[in-house]
Amino acid sequence: MTTRRPQTPRRVKPVGSGRFAVGPALRTRIVGTGSYAPPTVLTNRDLERMVDTSDAWILERTGIRERRIAGHDEAASDLAREAARHALRMADVRPKELDLILVATSTPDMVFPSTACVLQKMLGAKQAAAFDLSAACSGFLYGLAVADQFLRCGTYKKVLLVGSEIFSRIVDWQDRATCVLFGDGAGAVVLQAERGRRGLLSTHLHSDGNQGHLLYVPAGGSRIPATPKSLEEGLHFVKMKGNETFRVAVRALEAVVTETLQNHGLPPSAIDLLIPHQANFRIIRAMAERLGLPMDRVVVNLDRYGNTSAASIPMALDEAVRDGRVQAGHLILFEAFGGGLTWASALYRW
């Protein structure tokens, strides 16, 4: 004789920061991923010939072996277009079906029009609204949260979200403390809302403008417009207090990951895959250790691409989707930290 378990009442499940619904919720689903990295490779050995550094220092302190550098004729929209095409193909979505194009970038083609509008033209996505989003390395997760609002409230049905960066244009190639860290690339996802248990479970966004001075590009905006003096002083390049940023990043990421798991009442062991922003292997390993996750459940590609800022998470996701590491039903935790300061996480059931 079998004993039937008493039926438990249907549980109320969180579907986003501070919002609750009963039953199968309308969730944002990733239905296509794509990425693009320009073919030119710059290795640590190449950098040894450019600044006072060494392959050993870069590898030990960051985990980076090489990075990609965009061609002189390429802008952020060109990289975005390639990533977007791959994602649209996987999703079997035509550009004309898109309702919204979001591009997360700190290295737009120009001040305006937005890189998203340039991309809209390139793709022929005539119906789509388009705008850029600036949250540095957290840009992709901020973009995911924004797209999620439009999709779950029914305003839009299909959204293209791209992270695209050409940091090689804004790093000072004479500053060894920053030029070894970054690389160029783009990653894209096609998003749509579907009812069910799978999809985006929540996003968690944070900012602290008080610490903006740790990581910034001083000139090129309205505060310090381009002048011969600003160029001479190198104010258009990335400035970063790396060591301080590192310490803040580890604390902030630990807090946001804890917040995310607590929000869902989940233990760290529930996570099948961690897809972190790819800034520094030591930060990634520290987070994996705090979660008790073995490194084979963490997607790492910064050894080949360096820090591609807003592009890093969608590039890593695309790689893991295409090589089969991401499987149906997997619980994926995304986390990122960047200039602003900004930091964020997202929990996703694939």
Ligand code: ACO
């Ligand atoms: N090669 C050799 N030596 C170097 C290099 C280099 N490329 N760069 C710095 N050094 C030297 C420094 O001058 C310093 O020398 P000193 O001790 O004689 O003064 C020494 O190495 C140690 O420097 P630190 O800055 O303390 O090195 P650290 O171990 O902190 O590593 C790094 C630096 C890799 C930048 C690290 O701090 C880091 O990854 N920080 C976080 C970056 C991050 O997450 N940023 C956010 C995302 S990026 C965005 O949003 C755009």
